[in-house]
Amino acid sequence: MTRRSRPTVIFMSLLAAACLGAGGGAIAYATLSDNDTVVRQVTVQSAQPTASSTSPLSVNSIYKGAYRGVVEITSNTGAGQSEGSGWVYDADGHIVTNEHVVDGAQSIAVRFWNGKTYDATLVGSDGSTDLAVIEVDAPSSILHPLDVGDSSKIQVGDGAVAIGSPFGLEETVTSGIVSALHRSIEAPNNFTINDSIQTDASINHGNSGGPLLNLQGEVIGVNAQIRSESGDNAGVGFSIPSNTVKKIASGLVANGSVEHAYLGVSLGSAADNARIAQVRPSTPAQRAGLRAGDVVVGVDGAEISSSDELTRVVDSHSPGDTITVRYTRKGDEHTVRVKLATRPS
Numbered sequence: 001m002t003r004r005s006r007p008t009v010i011f012m013s014l015l016a017a018a019c020l021g022a023g024g025g026a027i028a029y030a031t032l033s034d035n036d037t038v039v040r041q042v043t044v045q046s047a048q049p050t051a052s053s054t055s056p057l058s059v060n061s062i063y064k065g066a067y068r069g070v071v072e073i074t075s076n077t078g079a080g081q082s083e084g085s086g087w088v089y090d091a092d093g094h095i096v097t098n099e100h101v102v103d104g105a106q107s108i109a110v111r112f113w114n115g116k117t118y119d120a121t122l123v124g125s126d127g128s129t130d131l132a133v134i135e136v137d138a139p140s141s142i143l144h145p146l147d148v149g150d151s152s153k154i155q156v157g158d159g160a161v162a163i164g165s166p167f168g169l170e171e172t173v174t175s176g177i178v179s180a181l182h183r184s185i186e187a188p189n190n191f192t193i194n195d196s197i198q199t200d201a202s203i204n205h206g207n208s209g210g211p212l213l214n215l216q217g218e219v220i221g222v223n224a225q226i227r228s229e230s231g232d233n234a235g236v237g238f239s240i241p242s243n244t245v246k247k248i249a250s251g252l253v254a255n256g257s258v259e260h261a262y263l264g265v266s267l268g269s270a271a272d273n274a275r276i277a278q279v280r281p282s283t284p285a286q287r288a289g290l291r292a293g294d295v296v297v298g299v300d301g302a303e304i305s306s307s308d309e310l311t312r313v314v315d316s317h318s319p320g321d322t323i324t325v326r327y328t329r330k331g332d333e334h335t336v337r338v339k340l341a342t343r344p345s
Contacts, residue, residue, distance in 0.1 A: 054216065055216075056159065056215035056216070057215055057216065057217055059161055059173065059175045061217070062161050062173075062213055062215065062217045063161070063163065063173045065217045066146055066161075066163060066211070066213060066217055067113055067163060067171050067173070068112075068113040068142075068144040069087050069088045069113075069144040069145060069146040069211075070085065070086070070087050070088075070113070070146075070163045070164065070171065070210060070211060071085065071086045071087065071088065071095060071110045071111060071112055071113075072084075072085060072086075072110070072111040072165040072168070072170045073085060073086045073095075073097055073101055073102070073108065073109070073110055073111075073120075073134070073209060074108070074109045074110075074111070075101060075102050075104075075105035075107075075108050076105060076106050076107045076108075076109075077104045077105055077106060078104070078106065079104075082101065083165060083168050083206050084097055084098060084100075084101030084102075084165070084206060084207075084208040084209045084210075085097065085101075085163075085164035085165045085206065085207055085208060085209045085210030085223070086101070086110070086134070086209045086210065087146050087209075087210065087211045087219065088143050088144055088145045088146060089133065089145060089146075089249055089253075090145050090253075091140060091143055091145055092135075093135050093136045093137060093138055093143060094123065094133050094134075094135050094249070094253055095110060095120065095133065095134050095135070095136065096131065096132075096133055096209070096222060096245060096249050097131075097132050097133075097134065097208070097209030097222075098130050098131065098132065098208045098209040098222065098224055099125040099126060099127055099129075099130045099131055099132045099188055100130055100188050100208065101132070101208050101209045102122055102125065102132050102134060103125070103127075103132075103188065105122070107119065108120040108121070108122065108134055110134070110136050110138075111170065112138070112142050113142070113144075113171065114142055116138075116142060118136040118137065118138045119136070120134040120135060120136045121134065121135050122134055123135050123252055123253060123256060124251075124252035124253075124255070124256040124257050124258075125252070126248050126252065126257070126258050127187060127188045127189035127191075127345060128187050128189055128191045128193075128260050128343060129187060129193055129240060129244055129248050130187050130188055130193065130224050130240060131222065131240060131244075131245060131248045131249065131252070132209075132252070133249055133252040133253055146211060146213075146217075146218075146219050147216075147217065147218045147219065148218060148219045148242050148245070148246055149213075149214055149216065149218030149219060149220045149242055150242070150243065151195070151197065151220050151221060151241035151242040151243045151244075152241075152243055154178055154181070154197070154214060154220055155178065155181075156177075156178055156179065156180060156181060157177055157178065158177060158178045158214060158215070159175065159176075159177055159178075159214065159215040160175065160176055160177055160178050160197075160199045160201045160212055160213070160214065160220070161173060161174070161175045161201060161212070161213045161214075161215070162174050162175070162176075162199070162201040162202070162203050162207060162210060162211070162212050162213075162223055162237075163210055163211060163213070164203070164206065164207035164208075164209070164210025164211075164223060165206045165207070165210070166202075166203065166204035166205060166206040166207050167204060167205060167206050168206055169206070174201045174202040174203065175201055176199055176200040176201035176202070176235075177199065177200060177201075178197060178198070178199055179198040179199055179200050179235075179236070180197075180198035181195070181197060181198070182194070182195050182196075182308070183195075183196040183197070183198050183238060184196065184308065184311075185224065185225055185238045189345065191343070192311060193224075193240055193244070194308065194311055194312055194315060195241050195243075195244065195312075196221075196224075196238045196239060196240060196241065197212065197220065197221045197238065197239040197240075197241055198236065198237070198238055199212060199221075199237050199238075199239060200235040200236070200237070201237065202233050202235070202237075203223045203226060203233065203237040204226070204232075204233045207223045207237075208223060208224060209222060209223070209224075210222070210223050211223070212239040218242075219242050219245070220239070220241070220242045221239025221240055221241055221242055221245070222239055222240045222242075222245055223237060223238075223239050224238055224239060224240050225237070225238045226238070259318070259319050259342050259343070260315075260319070260342070260343040261314055261315070261317040261318055261319050261321060261340040261341075261342070261343065262283065262284065262319065262340060262341045262342055262343035262344070263283070263284055263285050263314050263338065263340060264279065264280045264283020264284050264285040264286060264341070265277075265278065265279050265280065265283075265285045265290065266278040266280070267307040267310065267311070268307065269307075270307070271306055271307075272305065272306065273295050273305065273306065273307075274295060274296040274297075274304050274305070274306055274307045274309065274310040275293070275294070275295045275296075275307075276290060276291070276292055276293065276294045276295070276296065276327075277292060278292055279291060279292055283341065284338045284339055284340055284341050285338065287338075288325070288336045288337070288338040289336060290325070290327065290336070290338075291329065293329065294327045294328070294329050295327060295328045295329075296310050296325060296326070296327045297326050297327060297328055297333070298325070298326035299313045299314075299323055299324065299325055299326070300313070300323055300324050301324070314340070317340055318340075319340055319341060319342040319343075320339065320340065321339070321340050322337055322338065322339045322340070323337070323338055323340065324336075324337050324338075325337070325338050
């Protein structure tokens with residue numbers, strides 16, 4: 001069964017037509033697919049506090065509390081200049097944004113709420129989650145770290161607020177709701193980002209890397225993509241969940257890189273099973289004897305009934321972990337132990 005692909009826009013704003021030539025050179029396109037195995041981010045802890053209040057705030061109050069922590073990012077590459085957004089992660093000058101905003105940048109500049117601009121250096125990036133951390137040497141008086149919330153607690157219908165620089169219009173705020181949860185979007189390296197948040201808060205080119213906030217003013221996601229037939233905002237945007245952001249950003253700050261576990265299979269698009277569509281050569285899956293057509297029905301004693309469930313289970317592990325995989329082949333059930341490797345970049 002083949003799922004029809006629709007255009008997905010990775011929405012950094014490209015100021016030079018020579019940058020990425022898709023669609024007239026204005027935007028970079030990718031095809032959304034669920035066929036790649038996604039694996040686990042390294043488990044690290046964030047130093048970010050979270051707000052204690054549970055009372056919903058007005059959009060005006062959220063904006064007033066957060067706008068000084070949102071920045072505009074300009075990246076200069078050999079092909080031209082691009083713009084995106086980001087937000088202050090900690091008081092040490094670390095800023096979170098999307099990997100695709102700073103990918104290939106020869107220089108990076110960050111513009112703060114007071115109009116001051118500072119040069120930034122890349123601390124580290126992760127193509128598997130489309131996240132990056134950059135660092136600025138700026139006075140503490142202009143660094144306003146944002147509180148990071150727990151994305152596992154949000155529900156469909158909750159209010160959502162986006163702040164960023166769409167089309168270079170800094171400090172733009174839009175609002176909407178959480179439209180859906182547990183969406184899968186495609187990362188720049190063609191792996192899958194699980195548990196992404198879908199929102200109808202208006203986000204456009206240049207919003208990439210900016211925060212999606214809940215009604216307590218906490219970051220619950222990093223805005224990364226929109227789905228649109230035209231390339232314009234259609235009320236279908238996607239944010240990388242804050243729990244993923246906390247793990248990856250902390251790992252990048254500590255080590256400059258993160259590792260992900262790797263099984264080495266592509267999965268079919270059927271929603272009701274975890275059928276292996278392809279086993280990549282020289283991978284843990286191949287060494288364990290898994291084949292295309294096998295249907296994974298359990299891992300470590302837990303039942304698996306969909307591709308998403310399998311990717312989340314693999315995603316919960318680290319490179320070097322050994323898992324027990326239960327699968328069916330031509331009606332017969334088999335069990336095999338698989339030692340997970342490190343996902344190739």
